[in-house]
Amino acid sequence: MSYMGKFLLAVSAVALAASTANAAEVKVGSVAGVTGPIAELVDPIIAARNLAAQHVNDQGGLLSGDTLKMVLSDSACDPKAGVDAGGKVVNVEQVVAVVGASCSGATNGMVQSVTIPAGVVALSDSATAPSISELKDNDLVFRVAPSDAYQGAALAKLAYDSGVRKLAMTYSNDDYNAGIAGVFEKEFAAMGGTITANQAHEPNKASYRSELSTLSNGGPEGIAIFAYYGSSGIAIIRNSLENGLFDRFFAADGMFDTSVIEQIGADNLRDRISITQSASDYADSSYQAFEKIFSATGKDPKAPYAAHGYDASFLIALAIEKAGSADRSKIAAALRDVASAPGEVVRPGEWKKAKELIAAGKDINYEGASGNVDFDGNGDVGGIYSVNVVGDDGKWALSLIK
Amino acid sequence: MDQFYGIFLYIISLLTMGGIYAILALGLNIQWGFTGLFNAGIAGFFAIGAYVSAILTTAPSLRHLGGYELPYVVSFAAAMVVSGIIAWAVGKVCLKLRADYLAIATIGIAEIFRLILKNETWATNGPRGVSMIPKPFETLPEPWNHLCFLGLILAVIVVIYLLLETARNSPWGRVMTAIRENEKSAMAAGKDIEKFRMEAFVAGCMLMALAGAFIAHYLKFIGPNATDPLTSTFLVWVMLVVGGSANNRGAILGAFLMWTIWSASEILTSRLPDELAIRTAYIRIFLIGLALQIFLQRFPKGIFPEVRPKPERRQSVSDGVTDNATSR
Numbered sequence: 209m210s211y212m213g214k215f216l217l218a219v220s221a222v223a224l225a226a227s228t229a230n231a232a233e234v235k236v237g238s239v240a241g242v243t244g245p246i247a248e249l250v251d252p253i254i255a256a257r258n259l260a261a262q263h264v265n266d267q268g269g270l271l272s273g274d275t276l277k278m279v280l281s282d283s284a285c286d287p288k289a290g291v292d293a294g295g296k297v298v299n300v301e302q303v304v305a306v307v308g309a310s311c312s313g314a315t316n317g318m319v320q321s322v323t324i325p326a327g328v329v330a331l332s333d334s335a336t337a338p339s340i341s342e343l344k345d346n347d348l349v350f351r352v353a354p355s356d357a358y359q360g361a362a363l364a365k366l367a368y369d370s371g372v373r374k375l376a377m378t379y380s381n382d383d384y385n386a387g388i389a390g391v392f393e394k395e396f397a398a399m400g401g402t403i404t405a406n407q408a409h410e411p412n413k414a415s416y417r418s419e420l421s422t423l424s425n426g427g428p429e430g431i432a433i434f435a436y437y438g439s440s441g442i443a444i445i446r447n448s449l450e451n452g453l454f455d456r457f458f459a460a461d462g463m464f465d466t467s468v469i470e471q472i473g474a475d476n477l478r479d480r481i482s483i484t485q486s487a488s489d490y491a492d493s494s495y496q497a498f499e500k501i502f503s504a505t506g507k508d509p510k511a512p513y514a515a516h517g518y519d520a521s522f523l524i525a526l527a528i529e530k531a532g533s534a535d536r537s538k539i540a541a542a543l544r545d546v547a548s549a550p551g552e553v554v555r556p557g558e559w560k561k562a563k564e565l566i567a568a569g570k571d572i573n574y575e576g577a578s579g580n581v582d583f584d585g586n587g588d589v590g591g592i593y594s595v596n597v598v599g600d601d602g603k604w605a606l607s608l609i610k
Numbered sequence: 611m612d613q614f615y616g617i618f619l620y621i622i623s624l625l626t627m628g629g630i631y632a633i634l635a636l637g638l639n640i641q642w643g644f645t646g647l648f649n650a651g652i653a654g655f656f657a658i659g660a661y662v663s664a665i666l667t668t669a670p671s672l673r674h675l676g677g678y679e680l681p682y683v684v685s686f687a688a689a690m691v692v693s694g695i696i697a698w699a700v701g702k703v704c705l706k707l708r709a710d711y712l713a714i715a716t717i718g719i720a721e722i723f724r725l726i727l728k729n730e731t732w733a734t735n736g737p738r739g740v741s742m743i744p745k746p747f748e749t750l751p752e753p754w755n756h757l758c759f760l761g762l763i764l765a766v767i768v769v770i771y772l773l774l775e776t777a778r779n780s781p782w783g784r785v786m787t788a789i790r791e792n793e794k795s796a797m798a799a800g801k802d803i804e805k806f807r808m809e810a811f812v813a814g815c816m817l818m819a820l821a822g823a824f825i826a827h828y829l830k831f832i833g834p835n836a837t838d839p840l841t842s843t844f845l846v847w848v849m850l851v852v853g854g855s856a857n858n859r860g861a862i863l864g865a866f867l868m869w870t871i872w873s874a875s876e877i878l879t880s881r882l883p884d885e886l887a888i889r890t891a892y893i894r895i896f897l898i899g900l901a902l903q904i905f906l907q908r909f910p911k912g913i914f915p916e917v918r919p920k921p922e923r924r925q926s927v928s929d930g931v932t933d934n935a936t937s938r
């Protein structure tokens with residue numbers, strides 16, 4: 209056991225030395241799937257989280273000028289790693305609150321076995337599983353990412369309103385796409401539409417011809433695809449068009465990428481495809497404020513959940529400021545307070561203004577880059593969605609679903 | 611003060627996860643260490659145990675099979691029994707295969723189980739997983755809830771260790787070694803090799819399922835991402851090989867040691883600037899490989915090499931027997 213002992217000693221010593229070094233530092237956990245299946249999606253989200261912290265620090269800092277430090281920890285999109293990462297930031301780093309985790313499964317494990325028992329607020333910027341709403345969380349689990357329930361319903365309404373009544377559907381068998389597909393199926397049927405066939409598919413197959421020819425039986429007018437564009441979505445559209453099986457496509461945000469147009473061709477897709485996307489209201493001044501500052505860092509402000517990542521960090525900072533101290537137990541109530549009306553509106557980048565208002569004892573209402581971030585009883589936000597079609601210029605044309 | 615308490619809690623969580631991995635490594639040790647069965651499908655039996663115990667203990671849910679709310683003792687036992695039966699069926703088909711072919715077959719079978727669990731949505735909620743799994747002792751105040759859960763796992767490890775040590779020192783253990791070292795001569799000595807290999811395979815898979823049951827309750831959530839082969843199969847192999855194959859203490863040490871490296875290395879990397887911290891997350895995976903290299907260079911047979919039970923001495927048996935036996 210001597211090796212074990214040495215390791216533990218070394219670990220504790222390093223952690224201790226580093227944590228006592230800087231007293232005027234307020235730590236917030238930043239748990240994300242840095243490695244693992246969604247690694248490339250996570251990069252802009254982390255950049256956005258850190259940008260929010262940078263704004264706080266550049267514009268007067270937290271409380272009495274303390275520095276906000278985001279402590280990164282890797283949840284690898286795996287519940288085991290999520291629990292481990294959560295334990296590290298909550299126990300070793302003694303963070304005030306946690307932003308994250310990225311994937312729904314990792315978030316589910318982390319909040320249930322670490323943050324809720326420890327009484328720490330967790331605010332996820334990209335976990336969308338409906339089951340997270342149902343947890344007995346003592347009001348400690350929040351999300352700025354809308355639950356899938358909303359996007360499935362939005363896409364079903366879009367399809368139905370476009371006059372389509374009979375649809376086939378297929379989904380990539382992962383937690384994200386299966387969740388949206390399940391809601392879509394229920395909602396479309398509830399409106400009076402018919403799902404002629406519904407089949408899961410495994411991603412990364414060379415061809416989906418056999419699945420598609422089965423799905424085309426029963427006279428569907430189109431197909432709803434729930435998949436990531438790279439691993440199966442593009443192949444499904446290509447196979448459908450090549451074989452004349454489907455020429456009307458509805459899809460959720462996993463399919464939204466310029467490479468879809470590049471690989472299939474704008475003319476082949478025009479008037480044929482509609483993709484919903486969890487979006488920000490791009491005309492909204494909060495989003496525009498975020499777009500301006502985030503573009504300046506060289507990252508894409510429209511990257512999935514980047515705006516949500518910014519809002520999550522900024523909201524936690526506001527909640528700490530509002531609570532008046534870096535006390536874990538006060539964050540949840542303060543978070544609800546700063547996120548919703550009544551109060552003077554604060555937008556991304558406006559830390560100085562928010563700090564002054566709070567100091568003057570005034571109520572504030574943060575209107576985020578991803579939406580109004582008004583939490584409901586479950587700590588969820590309602591989603592804003594856009595629909596993307598191929599425009600005359602051969603690029604995605606986006607309009608907001610009202 | 612909070613700082614010390616936090617580190618104390620973190621060490622508990624390190625030991626808990628390390629302990630769960632130790633049970634996995636002990637299971638693999640029966641198969642590979644004692645008997646020489648190359649099981650590369652640990653994740654499959656781990657997943658079976660996790661889902662069985664999760665489904666049997668959760669409250670009713672519309673998302674998955676459940677609502678039985680059975681006590682933990684029953685669900686742990688059921689996880690082991692179900693896994694044992696499946697392992698028996700798999701063994702009937704696969705155990706005739708020689709080492710490397712057995713490895714390929716078990717990888718395939720584990721993936722089949724994982725895909726079944728992922729696709730049978732009515733039972734397992736598919737890729738969304740089973741949530742709100744109860745956890746033993748969770749109603750106790752902190753830190754007693756964490757400590758008691760850890761205590762339970764450590765107690766289970768001690769029991770398993772004592773059982774395995776008894777088995778290893780018994781005639782049964784010596785037959786296993788004989789099969790591992792030279793199948794033909796064991797057969798010539800009149801041993802029913804197939805039966806013994808099956809016993810080792812089933813016993814090992816039952817322990818893997820027990821570890822799976824513990825992880826489901828520890829995480830309070832189980833989904834397909836929690837049973838991926840990287841952290842559920844290959845990491846266990848690394849633990850056993852580093853700790854010392856065919857040595858139960860080695861298996862336990864390897865599990866705690868490698869999990870500590872895997873987990874605690876991030877406390878250091880997260881102190882780097884953000885850009886670097888994202889990259890170094892991958893370096894942790896590299897670190898595991900590096901640790902494997904270093905330990906194998908310094909300890910070619912693992913940190914605790916195999917110690918063969920002393921033969922019952924008669925005057926005519928020379929000391930040379932034990933020396934020969936340790937070289938593989």
